[in-house]
Amino acid sequence: MAESWANSGSRRAGGSDLYLDLGGTGSVRARLMGALREVIQSGRLAPGTRLPPYRALALDLGIARNTVAQAYAELAEEGWLTARQGSGTSVARRAAPLETGPAHGPVRRTPRRVLYDLAPSSPDAAAFPRGVWLTSARRALAAAPTEAFGVGDPRGRIELRQALADYLARARGVRAEPGRIVVCAGFASALRLLRQVLEGAIAVESYGLDFHRSILSEAGPATVPLTVDADGARVDELSATDACAVLLTPAHQYPTGGPLRPERRAAVVDWARAMGAIVLEDDYDGEFRYDRDPVGAVQGLDPDHVVYLSSASKSLSPALRLGWMVLPGRLVERVVEAKGPRETWSGVVDQLTLADFLSSGSHERHLRRMRKIYRRRRDQLTATLARQAPHIRVSGIAAGLHAVLDLPPGTEEAALRAARRLGLALDGLGAYRHPAGAMPPRDGLVIGYGTPPEHLFTTALDALCLALPAQPQTVEGR
Structure with a gap:
């Protein structure tokens, strides 16, 4: 793995050469976050500068794309970066270069931002x-x-x-x-x-x-x-x-x-x-x-x-x-x-x-077109889960604009917290349960596949898989 862009040659971000030093101790994600904070503080990345897509940055640095996705999401949560659907990830406008003089106190945390909208119930607005x-x-x-x-x-x-x-x-x-x-x-x-x-x-x-x-x-x-x-x-x-x-x-x-x-x-x-x-x-x-x-x-x-x-x-x-x-x-x-x-x-x-x-x-022609789009997205969701999280089952019939992912008992809240950290908007199944219902609680996630724009859907599914609970380990011989 390349330790820095400087060692592997010049790379571009926002049209300018940018070098990231990933040296030091700690996890790769922590070192990447530290390097990005440093180039923002020093002014080498000006407010509004667009960062590379995390797949491209991961390829340049020789690290896992999930590591870059997590680093971007956490820096956005801290207020260093901003991310909007269709606009990529950029340096936050308020992230001014570090000035000399007295310390200004700790970095203020901003509310979590939605990078990928997988909330159910909405169609693809771009397809209107x-x-x-x-x-x-x-x-x-x-x-x-x-x-x-x-x-x-x-x-x-x-x-x-x-x-x-x-x-x-x-x-x-x-x-x-x-x-x-x-x-x-x-x-x-x-x-x-x-x-x-x-x-x-x-x-x-x-x-x-x-x-x-x-x-x-x-x-x-x-x-x-x-x-x-x-x-x-x-x-x-x-x-x-x-x-x-x-x-x-x-x-x-x-x-x-x-x-x-x-x-x-x-x-x-x-x-x-x-x-x-x-x-x-x-x-x-x-x-x-x-x-x-x-x-x-x-x-x-x-x-x-x-x-x-x-x-x-x-x-x-x-x-x-x-x-x-x-x-x-x-x-x-x-x-x-x-x-x-x-x-x-x-x-x-x-x-x-x-x-x-x-x-x-016109309405029926539109419906025929949207059925193909939504069916393809649902199929992509199930195929992605089969590859990356085969222990997670999609329940319900193949219909509509949403699907329920069944989770192991007791894991829904942790999955929702992980999703928020990754900038994912989605719902837990518990939010839909009638408070007076006699049914036992059921853990799950309600995923809407209608809302994300087409060019972000694959990335949104990759982030979703990061938020899911890991497959339980089996004990050998049992």
């Missing part, structure tokens, strides 16, 4: 179809009647409700008509409206989003958790509750990743019919199934007892703030009344644009 969306916007605005820009229908624009009825029937097996569809500002908005019209306790899956549980508890009793296993929610437990409704993610349980099995789909509909209850079907990523064709919506089994809920957040962008409900007829007017002032309605221009985007076939 700007050009095609703009074409739909122009076409929709040109065709829109004058009354579209006056006081509108709280159910949403008829153009969008008609386009949604056609698309959902074809692609998701939803039995819909425009009069039963209400457009809203995303899934959370829909949930708040439904909470206002449903009287009584609402059952939820024992693993799910805590802010959804909070919404359902704001104006009513606490939510009732249902056990989740590999076959989805244990809907047989509903008979022992006084719930008036149940919130489910049947196509792809969030976050554990299993589908609701056919017999349970039928059973929950039977329960709703017998009890006069409502099933709230969260179809958040039902279009993204990679091992087979997507499974149709539960709503198709009984439109009078199932509310179908979805949005544009996963298929297009959460920035659009567009969601929709397909409601049983008896709930439509009550939900519209609960909608209240016009200021809470979704924007007309985005509604008209999405209507054209759906009707023109």
Whole structure:
């Protein structure tokens, strides 16, 4: 291994020759960090100077790239470096050269920075179809009647409700008509409206989003958790509750990743019919199934007892703030009344644009393209783990924009701390567990593979593998 760049010739960083002395004692990582601090303090690396990618620096120095990745991450945490997705790693603007004179005290630590975003639930923002969306916007605005820009229908624009009825029937097996569809500002908005019209306790899956549980508890009793296993929610437990409704993610349980099995789909509909209850079907990523064709919506089994809920957040962008409900007829007017002032309605221009985007076939073309991208990323995730961490299992079906990595018991918190040190944003499975659930805790990481830009995805997976617990050592002869 080369001890310094000076011994192995001139190298470039930010367009200037830079020599790093890795002499001294201690680990290679500690010596590299010390050398980088020294060139920043001395002014040889000015604030804003971009550093080499850690793979290139590792090759130049003859050291492991993981060592460079850890050194960069720790120096960013200390405030010496800054790192942003798509911009690489640079010397921090506040990292001024060391001045002579009295000491200025210890280096101030700054909050940890996110180098790689593997948090779940978001699509690839760079893949938003700007050009095609703009074409739909122009076409929709040109065709829109004058009354579209006056006081509108709280159910949403008829153009969008008609386009949604056609698309959902074809692609998701939803039995819909425009009069039963209400457009809203995303899934959370829909949930708040439904909470206002449903009287009584609402059952939820024992693993799910805590802010959804909070919404359902704001104006009513606490939510009732249902056990989740590999076959989805244990809907047989509903008979022992006084719930008036149940919130489910049947196509792809969030976050554990299993589908609701056919017999349970039928059973929950039977329960709703017998009890006069409502099933709230969260179809958040039902279009993204990679091992087979997507499974149709539960709503198709009984439109009078199932509310179908979805949005544009996963298929297009959460920035659009567009969601929709397909409601049983008896709930439509009550939900519209609960909608209240016009200021809470979704924007007309985005509604008209999405209507054209759906009707023109652009939406389905976009989905076909994104399925290929996300399937490739999921396959890359599983292949990387098979090479670098074969003891870590990916659970759940091949679908959606996230995967769960099962961890050995008692290792989740340590893995999360290691991830933060490496600049990784991701979630632990424990954060999704219902506080009143009877299920034993399960250790795992929830990894989103939709968010990172394409050029950083491989690097993000390498960093992820560094954060995972090591394979347990086996005792010879046992």
